[in-house]
Amino acid sequence: MNMPETIEKEFAPPVTGSALTRKLNALRLLSGDAVEFLESLQTRTIELDVGKEFVTDGEPMKTSFILQSGWAIRFALLSSGRRQIISYALPGDILGLHADFRRTASYSAAALTPVRLAVVEPKRLVDLYRLYPAVAAGLSWCSAREHSILGDQAVRLGRLAADQRIIHLLLELWHRLKLIGENDGRRLDAPMTQNDLADTLGLSLVHTNRQLAKLRRAGHITVERGQVRLNDFDQLIEMSEFNPDHLQGFSL
Amino acid sequence: MNMPETIEKEFAPPVTGSALTRKLNALRLLSGDAVEFLESLQTRTIELDVGKEFVTDGEPMKTSFILQSGWAIRFALLSSGRRQIISYALPGDILGLHADFRRTASYSAAALTPVRLAVVEPKRLVDLYRLYPAVAAGLSWCSAREHSILGDQAVRLGRLAADQRIIHLLLELWHRLKLIGENDGRRLDAPMTQNDLADTLGLSLVHTNRQLAKLRRAGHITVERGQVRLNDFDQLIEMSEFNPDHLQGFSL
DNA sequence: CGGCCAATTGATTAAACTCAATCTGCGTGG
DNA sequence: CCACGCAGATTGAGTTTAATCAATTGGCCG
Numbered sequence: 001m002n003m004p005e006t007i008e009k010e011f012a013p014p015v016t017g018s019a020l021t022r023k024l025n026a027l028r029l030l031s032g033d034a035v036e037f038l039e040s041l042q043t044r045t046i047e048l049d050v051g052k053e054f055v056t057d058g059e060p061m062k063t064s065f066i067l068q069s070g071w072a073i074r075f076a077l078l079s080s081g082r083r084q085i086i087s088y089a090l091p092g093d094i095l096g097l098h099a100d101f102r103r104t105a106s107y108s109a110a111a112l113t114p115v116r117l118a119v120v121e122p123k124r125l126v127d128l129y130r131l132y133p134a135v136a137a138g139l140s141w142c143s144a145r146e147h148s149i150l151g152d153q154a155v156r157l158g159r160l161a162a163d164q165r166i167i168h169l170l171l172e173l174w175h176r177l178k179l180i181g182e183n184d185g186r187r188l189d190a191p192m193t194q195n196d197l198a199d200t201l202g203l204s205l206v207h208t209n210r211q212l213a214k215l216r217r218a219g220h221i222t223v224e225r226g227q228v229r230l231n232d233f234d235q236l237i238e239m240s241e242f243n244p245d246h247l248q249g250f251s252l
Numbered sequence: 253m254n255m256p257e258t259i260e261k262e263f264a265p266p267v268t269g270s271a272l273t274r275k276l277n278a279l280r281l282l283s284g285d286a287v288e289f290l291e292s293l294q295t296r297t298i299e300l301d302v303g304k305e306f307v308t309d310g311e312p313m314k315t316s317f318i319l320q321s322g323w324a325i326r327f328a329l330l331s332s333g334r335r336q337i338i339s340y341a342l343p344g345d346i347l348g349l350h351a352d353f354r355r356t357a358s359y360s361a362a363a364l365t366p367v368r369l370a371v372v373e374p375k376r377l378v379d380l381y382r383l384y385p386a387v388a389a390g391l392s393w394c395s396a397r398e399h400s401i402l403g404d405q406a407v408r409l410g411r412l413a414a415d416q417r418i419i420h421l422l423l424e425l426w427h428r429l430k431l432i433g434e435n436d437g438r439r440l441d442a443p444m445t446q447n448d449l450a451d452t453l454g455l456s457l458v459h460t461n462r463q464l465a466k467l468r469r470a471g472h473i474t475v476e477r478g479q480v481r482l483n484d485f486d487q488l489i490e491m492s493e494f495n496p497d498h499l500q501g502f503s504l
Numbered sequence: 505c506g507g508c509c510a511a512t513t514g515a516t517t518a519a520a521c522t523c524a525a526t527c528t529g530c531g532t533g534g
Numbered sequence: 535c536c537a538c539g540c541a542g543a544t545t546g547a548g549t550t551t552a553a554t555c556a557a558t559t560g561g562c563c564g
Contacts, residue, residue, distance in 0.1 A: 151328065154338045157406060158452075202410030207521070209544060245355075
């Protein structure tokens, strides 16, 4: 039932540079030059308070963003007033990688916690593709990974029960945070409210609350001050049908 | 209640070349050279019968595929035996655009109808990015579009009622088929079974059947020999909260 | 004529939603 | 220091949507 506490040491990534650099470094393919260019891309930054919307569905998207710290959400608002959170953006994630090829945004994005964003000219990302093939490979990998995260979100919403959805999402976040060195053993930050969680998992607030309570009572998770502790990894992975491979797997 | 029958003529794309060429041509950014290279990529083709799986979750993905004709599905199988169809691939769609950067596939793919697939070395796609910036832009646009399709799928599954999900999906498919010149006025091919539809929309087969019957009785859609006719576009768009902009919007 | 796959229908159960309070922790102004 | 207000969490009760179980029907092909 207990996992060794050393699990987080196996792949511990380096702790220098921006979150994006840390993430790509974890793939072990960045040259010194590339790191330098990657950092130089991120000189213009802005800070946003909780709740601030920085991408709006239907509006032109003039720049791309690299999330340096804090969490953001990508979401859609329906005319009925309902909201669907499509995915979470964590430090090191890029929003609008292909911004310059779209006329308007197809989703909205907002700060879930206070965030620091690097504001990037989409043109410079194209340069990056041309100048640093290794980094281009890294960005392609990010793209493929995001694709796979969205696929998993569809599975959660379409074919998992409420309690499975919660666990499955927590496991995804744990693995993603681990890659950037922001998890803490079997504990992870969970800055979203239960309302956010409900809007992510396609559930009502009340039902989310009850299923969370059930998971806590069953000892599967422990919730404490904005953090969640995953108490029995293997069992949680099995019961939620989570597949860690979807978030890993980089080759050359 | 009736729409003008001329709706499909407004953006009618050219009808020459492979489906992918037709799709990118609709964006009006391909040079003659680029078209030639794009076609030369697609010389090695294979044909698959209905049901044949050509990508398997967890297996290495050695090549990319360009769908030339027929429909395919990307899906996940759960250990409980349930299936979630993540998205449909239509002619001109690329599967595994970033295949060479992932260790293994994060989904399975299979032929929904008989299909013809071009088998492409991922390396050649990278060449394409380097040699033909205009095509690279086209592929980036495809990538962004697919991202937006997956976002819409999350909205469908998470926050729409069963009847809305059905309509929303049909509208998506109609718009996507239109871009490659494979729709027919307000009618579209719908080669999937009700079981496939259920697995796409996160519903049970029985419930899908009943909601379809309801939509037919209400006169919203007409189903005839593998085709669906959308009887009142504007009303369908409104009732399903569908946003056509998510599938359009290309800017240089 | 079977056999099979897909579609349909009936009956019952279960998961999840809605409505409506209430509770709790926390920060702020008096 | 305390009352107040507020956001987030929790609980109760009743309702609805959708799932499950179980046949049955319709069309097509060998």
